[in-house]
Amino acid sequence: MFRNLGEMILLFLSVVRALPRAWRERRKIGEQLFDIGNASLFMACILSFFIGGVLALQSGPVLVENGIGSALGNLVAIAMCKELAPVMMSILVVGRVGSAMAAELGSMRVYQEIDALRTLSINPVNFLVLPRVAAISVVVPCLVIFANLVGWLGGAVVAAHNDRIAVPWNTFFASIRDGVDTGDVVNGLIKSFVFAVCIGVICCHQGLTTMGGPRGIGRSVTKAVVNSLVLILILDYVLTRLLLPFDNGFSL
Amino acid sequence: MTASPATGLPLSVRQLTKSYGGRLVLQSVTLEIAAGEIFVLMGPSGAGKSVFLRHLIGLEEPDSGEILVAGARVGPEAAETKHRLAMVFQSGGLLNSLNVEENVGLYLSEHRLQPPAEIARIVAEKLSLVRLGPDDARKYPSELSGGMRKRVAIARALVVEPQLILYDEPTSELDPLVSLTIGREIVNLNQRTGATSVVVTHHRDLAFGIADRIAFLADGQILALGTPAEIRASTVPLIQQFLTAEFK
Ligand SMILES: Nc1ncnc2c1ncn2[C@@H]1O[C@H](COP(=O)(O)OP(=O)(O)OP(=O)(O)O)[C@@H](O)[C@H]1O
Ligand SMILES: [Mg+2]
Numbered sequence: 001m002f003r004n005l006g007e008m009i010l011l012f013l014s015v016v017r018a019l020p021r022a023w024r025e026r027r028k029i030g031e032q033l034f035d036i037g038n039a040s041l042f043m044a045c046i047l048s049f050f051i052g053g054v055l056a057l058q059s060g061p062v063l064v065e066n067g068i069g070s071a072l073g074n075l076v077a078i079a080m081c082k083e084l085a086p087v088m089m090s091i092l093v094v095g096r097v098g099s100a101m102a103a104e105l106g107s108m109r110v111y112q113e114i115d116a117l118r119t120l121s122i123n124p125v126n127f128l129v130l131p132r133v134a135a136i137s138v139v140v141p142c143l144v145i146f147a148n149l150v151g152w153l154g155g156a157v158v159a160a161h162n163d164r165i166a167v168p169w170n171t172f173f174a175s176i177r178d179g180v181d182t183g184d185v186v187n188g189l190i191k192s193f194v195f196a197v198c199i200g201v202i203c204c205h206q207g208l209t210t211m212g213g214p215r216g217i218g219r220s221v222t223k224a225v226v227n228s229l230v231l232i233l234i235l236d237y238v239l240t241r242l243l244l245p246f247d248n249g250f251s252l
Numbered sequence: 253m254t255a256s257p258a259t260g261l262p263l264s265v266r267q268l269t270k271s272y273g274g275r276l277v278l279q280s281v282t283l284e285i286a287a288g289e290i291f292v293l294m295g296p297s298g299a300g301k302s303v304f305l306r307h308l309i310g311l312e313e314p315d316s317g318e319i320l321v322a323g324a325r326v327g328p329e330a331a332e333t334k335h336r337l338a339m340v341f342q343s344g345g346l347l348n349s350l351n352v353e354e355n356v357g358l359y360l361s362e363h364r365l366q367p368p369a370e371i372a373r374i375v376a377e378k379l380s381l382v383r384l385g386p387d388d389a390r391k392y393p394s395e396l397s398g399g400m401r402k403r404v405a406i407a408r409a410l411v412v413e414p415q416l417i418l419y420d421e422p423t424s425e426l427d428p429l430v431s432l433t434i435g436r437e438i439v440n441l442n443q444r445t446g447a448t449s450v451v452v453t454h455h456r457d458l459a460f461g462i463a464d465r466i467a468f469l470a471d472g473q474i475l476a477l478g479t480p481a482e483i484r485a486s487t488v489p490l491i492q493q494f495l496t497a498e499f500k
């Protein structure tokens with residue numbers, strides 16, 4: 001596990017070093033963007049609608065009972081943009097995209113495609129890893145913006161139509177407008193970007209280090225998914241803590 | 253890059269030893285391959301021939317010993333040296349996400365060595381050398397037969413205009429006629445560019461037809477090394493069995 005961590009950091013550094021080549025690889029990055037977006041957009045939509053909805057459903061009655069139903073929009077929106085959208089979209093991308101990346105690179109490793117690239121003096125990091133990591137770290141923040149909007153909508157629908165909550169649309173969105181500022185959204189975007197880079201690096205690393213023939217591919221995929229999830233949840237805490245001083249209204 | 257006057261690279265292997273999980277696969281193999289030579293490696297299945305080739309191009313790290321290509325030590329980064337090296341893998345090693353044309357032109361397109369139109373011309377030329385037509389060029393590796401894949405892999409290696417080329421069983425899945433073509437192509441490339449060629453094969457006719465020298469590898473050791481005539485005259489029992497085995 002710790003040797004893996006070292007290797008992953010090295011892989012990350014070589015991706016950073018390869019960044020100037022990103023423009024050259026734009027076609028591959030474009031293909032990856034399309035694939036990843038395609039695989040995750042619809043799911044992201046459904047997922048965020050229901051997350052927003054359940055947030056409203058859980059907290060709405062309590063707030064209304066205490067006479068602060070008008071703050072419901074604020075609560076749903078903040079929870080969504082600072083915490084749930086980044087984490088849930090990252091988890092979705094791990095399952096839909098990260099696992100496929102690990103499997104694809106794993107089979108390329110097992111079937112000697114990576115060796116063949118090396119004999120053609122083509123660096124697998126530039127050719128395979130850079131486009132994937134670049135694409136995934138653009139897609140996840142975009143998904144988060146999207147998830148925010150859909151999640152707020154889900155919350156609003158539940159708030160308006162549930163009898164025990166019955167907070168009207170106008171009140172809900174007014175509360176979002178007053179309570180959420182750009183900083184909160186950016187906070188979530190920063191987190192999601194870091195998660196995305198981690199997912200890309202972990203999944204590509206697992207794929208590239210697949211060993212033991214076709215059976216090894218399955219092992220790599222499992223490890224890629226589990227390691228990504230664990231790291232996302234740990235980093236979530238760390239990043240939240242680190243970003244705390246930048247919140248208005250809070251201080252160290 | 254129009255095939256800059258390529259000259260073959262000399263190769264020397266010293267005391268090369270490699271084991272996997274405690275099992276010795278190569279035991280202190282030492283040999284010299286001259287620039288421009290066609291060197292054939294034969295031996296029983298599992299003798300370590302593919303492992304040996306992978307070391308020559310830096311895909312494996314020796315446990316001990318060293319490999320020098322043109323006097324420079326081959327390390328893990330060897331695949332990215334200034335020399336032009338190429339390897340035809342036993343299983344082809346084609347990229348499944350690219351079609352035949354893109355696979356064959358990969359070296360030129362990735363390194364931006366030629367404009368696209370020129371790449372297309374070179375690719376078509378190399379494909380026709382291995383008897384593949386324009387229809388095949390648009391296919392994906394998964395739509396090809398084993399033998400076709402092998403031929404694409406050979407075309408891809410030829411595009412590099414290599415100074416050192418390693419063939420791992422180039423004719424193992426090919427019919428006798430195509431094998432003959434491939435054998436001729438190995439010799440052609442060698443005569444045209446002086447590329448040092450190392451060929452692993454089980455195909456006796458091919459081996460004796462093209463080789464300048466033949467080495468016989470068994471259990472990770474060189475049993476015999478010499479010109480085809482010397483190998484034929486060898487008195488080592490295993491080699492004699494290898495050379496005379498026939499269905500009756
Ligand atoms: N990555 C590896 N891990 C463990 N053992 C390996 C590995 N690669 C090769 N071996 C072992 O090394 C030995 C030699 O393998 P190699 O592929 O070089 O045989 P070969 O001479 O090419 O045989 P063939 O003619 O059948 O292709 C085999 O016993 C094989 O099990
Ligand atoms: Mg072999």
